[in-house]
Every structure is written in structure tokens, then in C-alpha cells.
Amino acid sequence: MKKVKFVLSPMKKYVLDGGFRGRVLYTKYLEKKPLREKTILYESYHGQSMTGNPYAVFKYLIHHPNYKDFQHVWVVQDYSVIHDEYKQLRNVRFVQKESSKYISYLATAKYLINDTTFPYYFQKRKDQIYANIWHGTPLKTMGIDIKNRGKTDHKNIQRNFLFTDYMVSPNKFTAEKLLHSHDAYSIFNGKVLDSGYPRVDLMFQANKEDIKKKLSVPPDKKVILYAPTWRGTLGNEKDESEKLLKDIQYLKEQISSEYTVLLKSHYYAHKFFEEQGLAHLCVPNMIDTNEVLSIVDILITDYSSIFFDFLPSKNPVIFYAHDEEEYQKERGTYIPMDQLPGPLCHLLDEVISAINNSMTIMDNYRDRYKKFLDEFCYHDDGNATSRFVETVFEGKVSDKLFQTLSNKTKILIYCGGFLNNGITTSVTNLLNAIDYDKYDVTVLDYGDNDKQEKWNNVEKLNKNVRFIHRVGTWNATLSEWYRHALLLQRGAYSSSMKKLLPKKMYRRELERIIGNTPYDIGIDFSGYSPFWASLIAFGDFKKKSIYLHNDMGQEMNKKVNNKYPHRQNLKVIFSLYNYFDNVVSVSKLTNEQNKKSLNKVVKNMDRRMKYVINNIDYEKILAGREEFSEELVINFKNKHYMLSISNDHHNHLELTGYRIPDEKDINFINIGRLSPEKDHEKLIAAFSHIAARHPNTKLFIVGDGDLKKSLLELVKKLKLEEKVIFTGQISNPYALLNKCDCFILSSNHEGQPMVLLEALTLGKPVIVTDIPGSRSVVEGGHGLIVENSIKGLIDGMEHFINGEELFEKQFDYVNYREEAMKMFYETICLMENQIG
Structure with a gap:
């Protein structure tokens, strides 16, 4: 039955879904049909008229003797917009937007002229020439400069610009505003033709x-x-x-x-x-x-x-x-x-x-x-159209051409969903520390507008970071769809499956998203998405890396609410590791553990499997420790609470609050997602013994996640409601961390816990369970490593309560960050010793 469904599903989609059918047809034309060398496709205002800059170019060429054998194709939404004088001309054709004829000409016309954008499935072929002659000098703000806008509303315009060969501009102001406002200036690989708008010629000539x-x-x-x-x-x-x-x-x-x-x-x-x-x-x-x-x-x-x-x-x-x-x-x-x-x-x-x-x-x-x-x-002298034609169609050298593409090393990176987790903290710290005089960084993103948690985290990034948001979906043949579905089911382990991999489909999709921009380095920093892993694995980069933020064998078998959330995805991703130059763990000991887990999967393991330690933003951590504001502290039922903003709805605020540690108590703190690998259940069980022996102890648990409900029930069952404080997610946890006495991490597996580095930066005593990721941070005298058990955690907390020193030397966070960036540049960014 599964096999029948597998075979029928794409065929059913092809029959019932016109958009899917159109993309399959477009892909067929892209791959199989030759270019029509003397065909020009014109589209003005999404086909709503025959006017503007494309019309000015058309009027010039249709009467020019040198172009009498050219075919002119106009895109129209409705045939009523066609000018009567052109209806009977043999070398002028009209195609309706989104029709099969439109799709055919979009894929095969040598010249493409537009004053807005082509649809999301458009991707320019290598030998096509795309001239975007935008519809005006912008007085009103555009793209990301618009004050109240959807965060990704500009994404298809940006994509079109990144495919453009000639951005035709009436003045330098227009080109600069359009490219900057669509986050494309230094990655635009086309040329700006600063020669005036053809449409202005019509005012002189009418x-x-x-x-x-x-x-x-x-x-x-x-x-x-x-x-x-x-x-x-x-x-x-x-x-x-x-x-x-x-x-x-x-x-x-x-x-x-x-x-x-x-x-x-x-x-x-x-x-x-x-x-x-x-x-x-x-x-x-x-x-x-x-x-x-x-x-x-x-x-x-x-x-x-x-x-x-x-x-x-x-x-x-x-x-x-x-x-x-x-x-x-x-x-x-x-x-x-x-x-x-x-x-x-x-x-x-x-x-x-x-x-x-x-x-x-x-x-x-x-x-x-x-x-x-x-x-x-x-430039408005009535001759802008002739200058355009001479440059674009005749290839004449022009002093009015310039480029904005930077000569920096270009990094394309997928960071994950920017949710509140360690991966987000790690990549934020990395992107805020990169040398932007040498590197141009673009983040790949799904382009969803609806997750405030995500956009709150994005706001924390260095403003030099640009985003390319994916819009639309694959262009692929039916054969490629089947082969892609097989990969998602089986992974690419067998020799037959490796031969079936639709590599061209993945390269095509990455190109559809990023346009003509050449990137030197591709990084899948998340490491949990088969989609982005496949695009970067088969993308055209000088060097490709994928990160492993945990003991991946343990992650594959992690169970949440009786489900294995990562098992199928990681099964696919593991099989793609051999298509990366670097398979990068985030600590030395985690790398050794991953080598053991993946020894049957990764070839050339000693050359391919490396580690780069997570970066830290110690300035932010140190600044954040003092952010308790007297104005936001309230007294409620004889307890002090710190208020924080939950939601800002412009006209009113939603506030949440959490208990402030009492200096008379011994306050332990744990920060992390409420997820099985963090094992808060074990920590709470251990703390119940400590609380029984030491009434003045408290445990603060910072974070949110799938297990919150069951953990709250456990605390209630153990009668610890007054002792264990769940704060939820806090935008700045460092102030609370600084007020507490000891940080404790009960995880069963970790890559390299960011929260440990943050606690050490604040000089906090730390207790960790004996797992490779945590041990790699604290070994050498930075904290106490205990047996990974309830007894181990009890012993660790007793050591601290009894006044025993948990660390022998202070954490040198300045030197640590320098070492982290040095490893990143040398391992991820150097272009030598790449694996074929």
C-alpha cells in the first residue's frame, strides 16, 4: 500500500495542482529546450499593461531595422490591454500570465525585460539576459526600509534583483536605494546601468x-x-x-x-x-x-x-x-x-x-x-533607450556601468529557526564576532513572518548580516521528485541510492533562492534540516561545512512525548555528511564521541570530522548581569518579582514575572530548554533530597519546552512548589544567573553547552554531570564534574552547600573567544585542503 501511495502521490499532485504542473513544465523547458536567441519577453506591472520602461524599449526596437527579425513577446493579464496597432504584427506575440506559453517563453527567451518581478519559480538560465528596469525613482521607502512591514515581504523582489544582469537606473540614488533596501547591495552580481529610464524618452517623443x-x-x-x-x-x-x-x-x-x-x-x-x-x-x-x-x-x-x-x-x-x-x-x-x-x-x-x-x-x-x-x-535627454539597447543588445562598452559586488569572502549560512535554544545563542555569538571587513555573511531562512520568538532573536544579530528568505518551492521534474522522496525515506547509504540522488534538483533550488551571487563558503550551522543540508551539500561552494551540536547518536534516539523527533531527519542527514568538506562538532570530546557514533557513516573521518568550539559574547553577558531594574520589581504576597515584557501590542503590554532570589537562601539555577536530554526530572529528584536536608535552598529553572507540564506535575507531586521556581523563557537570563549562587547542569548529552560558558563568564561555581560536552568545558579546574545520576547531583550540591571550592581557576573568556574565532577562520573559512 505504501508503495502504491509513493507512486501515485506526485502523479495525483501533477493532475490536481496547476502550480505544481507549471513548475514541472518550467523545469522541463529549463533543462531540455534551447534558448530562442532572437526572442524578447516583456512584462510590465505584472502584465497589467503595455506601458512603462519595457514599452519604451519595445517601441524603439519594433521600428529599428537592425531588430526586424526579432520576436517580441508581451505578457498580459488580459488581452484588453493590448494596443490595437500591434495586434496584427507577425513578430509580436501576446501570452497570458501563468499560461503554458508564458512558462515556455520565460524559460527560453534570450532577453527578459521587466519593470517589477517575475514569479517565485523564475530562475534565469546562464545565457539568458535579464534587464530589470524598475518602475521609478523611490521617494517612498522600499523593502526592509519600510517602517511597518512584514519582515520578509521583499523576498521575491530581492530574488529577482539577484538574478538581474542589468539593473537599469535613472540615477545612482535609485540603484543604491533599491539594492540596499532589498538587502542585496554587496551580493548583487549583475551590473548597474546608470543611463536613464527609457520611459522618460516617451515624454519627449510623444x-x-x-x-x-x-x-x-x-x-x-x-x-x-x-x-x-x-x-x-x-x-x-x-x-x-x-x-x-x-x-x-x-x-x-x-x-x-x-x-x-x-x-x-x-x-x-x-x-x-x-x-x-x-x-x-x-x-x-x-x-x-x-x-x-x-x-x-x-x-x-x-x-x-x-x-x-x-x-x-x-x-x-x-x-x-x-x-x-x-x-x-x-x-x-x-x-x-x-x-x-x-x-x-x-x-x-x-x-x-x-x-x-x-x-x-x-x-x-x-x-x-x-x-x-x-x-x-x-540622463533625461530623450536618448536613454538607445543607450540601453547599445549596452544590453549590442554589448557596447559603457562608462555608465558599475558593479556593487564586494570582493570579500562570501559566507552563506543556514542557522536554524532562531528559536530560543543553544544553537541560536551560538550562531548569534559567532555572527556578532565575525570580521566584516573580510567577510560578507548571508543567512538563509525559510521566510516565515509569524514567529515573534524568531524575530526577537534575529534583532540581536550584527547589522552587517543580510538575509535571503526562501519564497516559493522547488522547480523539479517528476523523476527528481521521486528520487528526492526516496532520499527522505531511506537516506543515501547504498551505492544505488547515491546514484539516484537528485543533485541537480538541489543545486537548482539553491540557485533559485540565491540567484547569481557566487558564495565561497557554505555552512549548515543547524545540522537538523535535510532540506538545507542537501542544498548546501550539493551547492557550488569552495568549502562546505555542517555542524554537529550534540552527541548525534544520542540525538537520533532522543524520545519526546513517546516520539522520536529527530530520528528520520538525522537518518537522512547522516548519509549526506560525506558530501561536506567538514563535519564539525562543537567541542573536542563531543567530536570524539561523534566519531564513535558515526564511524560506519563518515569516510575519511580523520580529515573530515573536526571541531570548532562555540563562541561567546562576553560583553553582552557582563552587561546583562546588572539589568535588574528597581522600577520593574514588585512585591506580591511578601515575595519579590521581576517583571518582563511578554508581548508588546503597541497600545498595551503583557507582562510576566519571576521570583527574585533571596540572598538568605542558597540558590541553584539551571538554564536550558525543557527537553529530555537536559533531564530536569533527574535534577528535580536530586533537589528534593537537598531541600529536605536544607530548607533554605531554592532551584530556579529557566526555559521552556515540551516537558514543562510534566515537570510542573513532578514538582507538585514532590511538594516543592515553594522551592522550585520555573521562570519560563527570559530575554536576559544573565541578571538572574548572577543573583544565584551555583549553576547546575543535569544533561545526559550535550555538544558544548552555551549556558556553561555563560555561567563561567560570570564567575559562577558550576556542577555538571559527567558527559563529554560538559566535561570539555569544565575539565582542568573550571567546575565540579559529578556522576550522571541523582546521587551524583546530590553529592555535587552538598559539596557546594558545605563550602567546598568547585573551581580551581577563573575562566579566561577573552582568550577563549579569540581561540574560538581562530578555530572558525582556520577550519571553516580557509580554502585549502578541501576534500573532493
């Missing part, structure tokens, strides 16, 4: 008489164009559109009859106006905006980039930002609104007054206008 006829504007009338940014949201389109209608009607009533007022609106507003029978007030979407600008005498806008395109006309611009305060709070602008080259109005009556005094606008704003022309419009 037949004004013809445009006025199309828009039913009398020849003797002056034109005011109102072109606001869309600020509505899905679901409240009507409210935004109704305001626009009222504004337009009021303008028409109040201004002189010498003017005709036109509205250039967003798709949703245009649809509303059509439904009201008022479409004549709007500029049709199929007429190019820059051609419309050729007849405009006064432009009214707000945060739209349209005014940059309009400036070369040297006509007045009025900025009507009725919601500026709210807009700046919610999104923001790169240039303060009161520094723009025209009057800033917040009321419609102010706009009308400015229109009535339009003759003085140019006088009043002459210097600012010139400054903007010099800074943003220095």
Missing part, C-alpha cells in the same frame, strides 16, 4: 496632439494631472476611491475653466470609477503615463515617483500629502516632503491656491528644482 485626442482633451485646454499613490488596502478599496472622486470633483469645481483635470489612478480606483460611469475622468491604463506627461502643464502628486519623470518638462509640481503624518509613521520617505521641488499642501484648498498661483511656483522653487534635475534627472 505626439501631443494625438495624446490629447485619445484623452478627449480640447486642443486649447491646459492639463492638470492628479497622480496619487495608492494608499488603500485590499478590502477597503471603495473608501480610498470615494475620496479620490470627491477630490477630483472639488478640483474641477474650483479651478479655472482653462484647465482640464485628469486622474491617473491605481487599478482598484480605476475599476471603481468605471463602475460609477466616470471612467472618462481617468487616464486609461493602456495609455503610457510618460506619454500623458507630455501634455501636462501642472502635476499634482504625493509620494509617487512620477514627479521625477516629469521634472525635465520644467513645469510646476504640487505635492498634496493630506495624510503625511500618518504616511511617514506607517511607511516613510527617503527625502523629507518639505524639501521637494514644489509646494507641499495638506489641504485641497491649499492645492487650489497653488494652482491659481502656478506662475510663481517655478520662481519660488527654481533652485530646488534645478538641484533635483541635477541629482536625479541628469
